Amino acid sequence: MDWQDLGEARTLAPGEHLVAGLPDYSVLVVNVDGTFHAVENLCPHDGGELGGGLIEGDRVTCPRHGACFNLRTGEVLKPPAFEDLLRFEVRVENGRLLVATQPKASD
Template identity: 45%
Template sequence: MSDWFDVAPADGFPPGTFHTVDADGVAIAVFNVEGRYYAIEDMCSHEAETLSGGEVLGECIVCPRHGASFSLRTGEALGPPAYEPVATFPVRVEQGMVQVRDDRFD
Protein backbone atom coordinates (compact mmCIF):
# COMPACT_ATOMS: atom_id res chain seq x y z
CA MET A 1 0.00 0.00 0.00
CA SER A 2 1.46 3.35 -0.91
CA ASP A 3 -1.52 5.66 -0.48
CA TRP A 4 -1.47 8.44 2.08
CA PHE A 5 -4.48 8.50 4.40
CA ASP A 6 -5.85 11.68 5.93
CA VAL A 7 -5.76 11.64 9.72
CA ALA A 8 -6.84 15.13 10.80
CA PRO A 9 -6.27 18.79 9.99
CA ALA A 10 -2.99 19.87 11.60
CA ASP A 11 -4.58 22.95 13.14
CA GLY A 12 -7.12 20.72 14.92
CA PHE A 13 -4.54 18.21 16.17
CA PRO A 14 -2.82 19.87 19.15
CA PRO A 15 0.11 18.45 21.15
CA GLY A 16 -0.94 15.79 23.64
CA THR A 17 -3.69 14.37 21.44
CA PHE A 18 -4.04 11.40 19.12
CA HIS A 19 -6.23 10.24 16.27
CA THR A 20 -6.79 6.80 14.82
CA VAL A 21 -7.35 5.85 11.20
CA ASP A 22 -8.10 2.64 9.35
CA ALA A 23 -5.59 2.39 6.50
CA ASP A 24 -6.82 -0.45 4.29
CA GLY A 25 -7.67 -2.63 7.29
CA VAL A 26 -4.69 -1.60 9.43
CA ALA A 27 -5.55 0.34 12.58
CA ILE A 28 -3.02 3.16 12.97
CA ALA A 29 -2.76 5.56 15.90
CA VAL A 30 -1.13 8.94 15.25
CA PHE A 31 0.12 10.96 18.22
CA ASN A 32 1.14 14.60 18.44
CA VAL A 33 3.96 14.77 20.98
CA GLU A 34 5.13 18.34 21.49
CA GLY A 35 4.46 19.17 17.85
CA ARG A 36 6.00 16.01 16.38
CA TYR A 37 3.78 13.34 14.86
CA TYR A 38 4.34 9.62 15.45
CA ALA A 39 2.32 6.76 13.97
CA ILE A 40 2.20 3.18 15.24
CA GLU A 41 0.03 0.17 14.62
CA ASP A 42 -2.77 0.47 17.16
CA MET A 43 -2.35 -3.04 18.55
CA CYS A 44 -0.14 -4.23 21.39
CA SER A 45 2.24 -6.99 20.34
CA HIS A 46 1.67 -8.80 23.64
CA GLU A 47 -2.11 -9.21 23.42
CA ALA A 48 -4.86 -7.86 21.23
CA GLU A 49 -5.36 -4.49 22.90
CA THR A 50 -5.46 -1.07 21.32
CA LEU A 51 -2.57 1.14 22.36
CA SER A 52 -4.25 4.45 21.61
CA GLY A 53 -6.03 4.45 24.97
CA GLY A 54 -2.74 4.16 26.85
CA GLU A 55 -0.77 6.80 28.67
CA VAL A 56 1.82 8.69 26.62
CA LEU A 57 5.03 9.39 28.53
CA GLY A 58 7.32 11.48 26.36
CA GLU A 59 7.96 9.40 23.23
CA CYS A 60 6.56 6.21 24.80
CA ILE A 61 3.09 4.69 24.96
CA VAL A 62 2.00 2.36 27.76
CA CYS A 63 -0.50 -0.37 26.90
CA PRO A 64 -3.63 0.12 29.03
CA ARG A 65 -4.15 -3.62 29.50
CA HIS A 66 -0.90 -4.99 30.96
CA GLY A 67 1.46 -2.01 31.06
CA ALA A 68 3.86 -2.94 28.27
CA SER A 69 5.58 0.13 26.87
CA PHE A 70 6.66 0.97 23.34
CA SER A 71 8.70 3.67 21.67
CA LEU A 72 6.46 5.87 19.52
CA ARG A 73 9.52 6.74 17.42
CA THR A 74 10.77 3.20 16.65
CA GLY A 75 8.01 0.82 17.80
CA GLU A 76 10.52 -1.00 20.01
CA ALA A 77 9.09 -2.86 23.01
CA LEU A 78 10.59 -1.09 26.02
CA GLY A 79 9.17 -3.17 28.85
CA PRO A 80 7.45 -6.43 29.59
CA PRO A 81 5.21 -8.19 29.13
CA ALA A 82 5.74 -7.25 25.46
CA TYR A 83 8.99 -8.24 23.76
CA GLU A 84 8.07 -7.80 20.09
CA PRO A 85 7.95 -4.34 18.51
CA VAL A 86 4.92 -2.72 16.91
CA ALA A 87 4.99 -1.32 13.39
CA THR A 88 5.66 2.38 12.88
CA PHE A 89 4.59 4.42 9.87
CA PRO A 90 5.67 7.61 8.09
CA VAL A 91 3.66 10.75 8.84
CA ARG A 92 3.59 14.00 6.91
CA VAL A 93 1.66 17.25 6.83
CA GLU A 94 0.43 18.02 3.33
CA GLN A 95 -1.60 21.18 2.64
CA GLY A 96 -2.49 21.43 6.34
CA MET A 97 -3.60 17.79 6.65
CA VAL A 98 -1.77 15.23 8.80
CA GLN A 99 -1.39 12.07 6.74
CA VAL A 100 -0.03 8.57 7.31
CA ARG A 101 0.77 5.60 5.11
CA ASP A 102 1.66 1.95 5.52
CA ASP A 103 4.88 1.52 3.53
CA ARG A 104 5.75 -1.97 4.80
CA PHE A 105 4.86 -3.69 1.53
CA ASP A 106 6.09 -1.13 -1.01
Protein backbone atom coordinates in the same frame (compact mmCIF):
# COMPACT_ATOMS: atom_id res chain seq x y z
CA MET B 1 2.79 4.54 -1.59
CA ASP B 2 -0.82 5.31 -0.71
CA TRP B 3 -1.73 7.92 1.90
CA GLN B 4 -4.86 8.46 3.97
CA ASP B 5 -5.98 11.98 4.85
CA LEU B 6 -6.74 12.31 8.57
CA GLY B 7 -7.88 15.92 8.49
CA GLU B 8 -6.31 19.22 9.40
CA ALA B 9 -2.97 18.77 11.15
CA ARG B 10 -3.56 21.79 13.40
CA THR B 11 -6.42 19.99 15.14
CA LEU B 12 -3.97 17.50 16.71
CA ALA B 13 -2.06 19.62 19.21
CA PRO B 14 1.17 18.52 20.93
CA GLY B 15 0.40 15.78 23.43
CA GLU B 16 -2.83 14.76 21.69
CA HIS B 17 -3.53 11.59 19.74
CA LEU B 18 -6.08 9.96 17.48
CA VAL B 19 -6.82 6.46 16.26
CA ALA B 20 -7.29 6.04 12.52
CA GLY B 21 -8.73 3.09 10.69
CA LEU B 22 -6.72 2.25 7.59
CA PRO B 23 -7.69 -0.45 5.08
CA ASP B 24 -5.57 -3.12 6.81
CA TYR B 25 -4.55 -1.55 10.13
CA SER B 26 -5.69 0.48 13.09
CA VAL B 27 -3.10 3.20 13.67
CA LEU B 28 -2.33 5.39 16.68
CA VAL B 29 -1.16 8.86 15.62
CA VAL B 30 0.44 11.05 18.29
CA ASN B 31 1.75 14.60 18.19
CA VAL B 32 5.00 14.40 20.19
CA ASP B 33 6.33 17.93 20.74
CA GLY B 34 5.09 19.10 17.32
CA THR B 35 6.20 16.01 15.38
CA PHE B 36 3.66 13.40 14.31
CA HIS B 37 4.35 9.70 14.85
CA ALA B 38 2.18 6.72 13.91
CA VAL B 39 2.32 3.14 15.14
CA GLU B 40 0.00 0.17 14.90
CA ASN B 41 -2.73 0.54 17.51
CA LEU B 42 -2.46 -3.06 18.72
CA CYS B 43 -0.10 -4.34 21.37
CA PRO B 44 1.85 -7.31 19.97
CA HIS B 45 1.61 -9.03 23.36
CA ASP B 46 -2.13 -9.76 23.24
CA GLY B 47 -3.82 -7.32 20.87
CA GLY B 48 -4.85 -4.62 23.37
CA GLU B 49 -5.65 -1.26 21.79
CA LEU B 50 -2.87 1.19 22.63
CA GLY B 51 -5.03 4.27 21.97
CA GLY B 52 -6.78 3.60 25.29
CA GLY B 53 -3.47 3.46 27.16
CA LEU B 54 -1.40 6.06 28.95
CA ILE B 55 0.49 8.33 26.56
CA GLU B 56 3.29 10.36 28.12
CA GLY B 57 5.70 12.23 25.87
CA ASP B 58 7.02 9.74 23.35
CA ARG B 59 5.81 6.62 25.20
CA VAL B 60 2.58 4.65 25.21
CA THR B 61 1.66 2.03 27.80
CA CYS B 62 -0.76 -0.74 26.92
CA PRO B 63 -3.81 -0.56 29.19
CA ARG B 64 -4.12 -4.36 29.44
CA HIS B 65 -0.80 -5.61 30.82
CA GLY B 66 1.49 -2.56 30.98
CA ALA B 67 3.81 -3.16 28.03
CA CYS B 68 5.46 0.14 27.09
CA PHE B 69 6.62 1.35 23.65
CA ASN B 70 8.53 4.28 22.18
CA LEU B 71 6.25 6.16 19.77
CA ARG B 72 9.17 7.55 17.75
CA THR B 73 10.77 4.17 17.01
CA GLY B 74 8.09 1.57 17.84
CA GLU B 75 10.63 -0.09 20.14
CA VAL B 76 9.30 -2.12 23.06
CA LEU B 77 10.59 -0.58 26.30
CA LYS B 78 8.94 -2.81 28.89
CA PRO B 79 7.52 -6.37 28.80
CA PRO B 80 5.38 -8.37 28.68
CA ALA B 81 5.65 -7.45 24.98
CA PHE B 82 8.88 -8.41 23.24
CA GLU B 83 7.99 -7.40 19.68
CA ASP B 84 8.34 -3.81 18.42
CA LEU B 85 5.35 -1.97 16.96
CA LEU B 86 4.86 -1.45 13.25
CA ARG B 87 5.51 2.19 12.30
CA PHE B 88 3.81 4.28 9.63
CA GLU B 89 5.11 7.35 7.83
CA VAL B 90 3.29 10.59 8.59
CA ARG B 91 3.49 13.87 6.73
CA VAL B 92 1.76 17.21 6.60
CA GLU B 93 0.86 18.48 3.16
CA ASN B 94 -1.05 21.72 2.58
CA GLY B 95 -2.02 21.67 6.25
CA ARG B 96 -3.47 18.15 6.02
CA LEU B 97 -2.27 15.27 8.17
CA LEU B 98 -1.50 12.23 6.01
CA VAL B 99 -0.51 8.72 7.10
CA ALA B 100 0.85 5.95 4.88
CA THR B 101 -1.59 3.06 4.51
CA GLN B 102 1.19 0.44 4.86
CA PRO B 103 3.90 0.16 7.54
CA LYS B 104 7.45 1.37 7.06
CA ALA B 105 10.09 -1.15 6.10
CA SER B 106 12.39 -2.10 8.97
CA ASP B 107 15.36 0.22 9.40
